Amino acid sequence: MAVAAVPDYLGKDFSTASPGLRFGLYLQVWSARFGKETNKVEPLQRAGKLNDNDKRVMAALAARQQAGFEAIADSAYTLQLDTLATAPFTTGLGNAHPLENGFAFLNPYGLPYLPGSGVKGILRQAARELASGDWGEHAGWSNDVIAALFGSEDDKRPLRGALTFWDVIPQIKGGSLTVEIMTPHQKHYYQEGKTPHDAGNPIPLTFLTVPPDSGFTFYVQCNPALLKESAPALAANGQWKACLQAAFEHALQWLGFGAKTAVGYGAMQEDQGKKSERERRQSEKKEEARRAALSPEDLAYEQNRTVIDNFNAVFDAARTGTYQPGQEFDSRRNTFIEAATAWEEPRSRAEAAALLAETLKWGVSKKGKVRLKEALAMLKGEG
Structure with a gap:
């Protein structure tokens, strides 16, 4: 039976540890002589299973983010988007790991997450594609707008972007991460320099994913001082928000989030149910505030x-x-x-x-x- 490469005094049952620890320090994929076992699927399945505490922490993180965002939310300078994954989502595959494919876990909670920097990168690319005009309407995007919202590293005029993107904590459907397998072909040609042919022997590679139908909530803040300084026109009538919403729509439809998006991973769509519920709550809060102001x-x-x-x-x-x-x-x-x-x-x-x-x-x-x-x-x- 495969074991974890840890001292005996830590025991063999790591079911109460977080998925991040089970995937990293406590991965039970080693033989008694610490060679890797051939069966890598079962250890990953055990690592990706969420226990009751993981589920509580996951829900608590989502609630804390929502409460924090609402506490600072200004409808003119904030944007929230609730989405559902329509395909498996994965990220952090380039992180070092014994199984060659890593995964991004948020420390110290050991739960999957999409870094805010990753969100910013995808939306910047979406904005560039819209600004190019190759996808039809520009939706208000141009190189100057991209620089104002995302920042610029131009040596002559470096600029800090007005937008701040929060990390995204997936709300995992089904209570467990799933295991996917890829079988890269032509290893003998790409890595060993041999003549390409169709008689290669591909070695399956396993990796973790967040399953479809999991929820992803994106939070974006806009710094009004920076925006008015770099692009005053974007601050008028919420123009910056209209541009960003167009970028989100383009990213959801054509780009995806996370890794392996070129083969369909990370595809998402807006969660209309949560959108309606959020709009209802916002309307109720506005009505409560209005009534509270009445004599x-x-x-x-x-x-x-x-x-x-x-x-x-x-x-x-x-x-x-x-x-x-x-x-x-x-x-x-x-x-x-x-x-x-x-x-x-x-x-x-x-x-x-x-x-x-x-x-x-x-x-x-x-x-x-x-x-x-x-x-x-x-x-x-x-x-």
């Missing part, structure tokens, strides 16, 4: 207006016909009278009185007329 009188008037509008709709529906005493409208009117006469806010009382006076003209029973006139006198301050 007690304005708040009471706004609440009472809802009752007035509802009864007005009932009245509009009823007066399309002929008034009949004892119909449901009389009951609805009596309920409205009880609510309106209890109000203290003067605008609400005045509008309720005007509406009830209209219903009096349309129709009321003899018994109800007395009560209605009394209510009108109360609402007008005459009773």
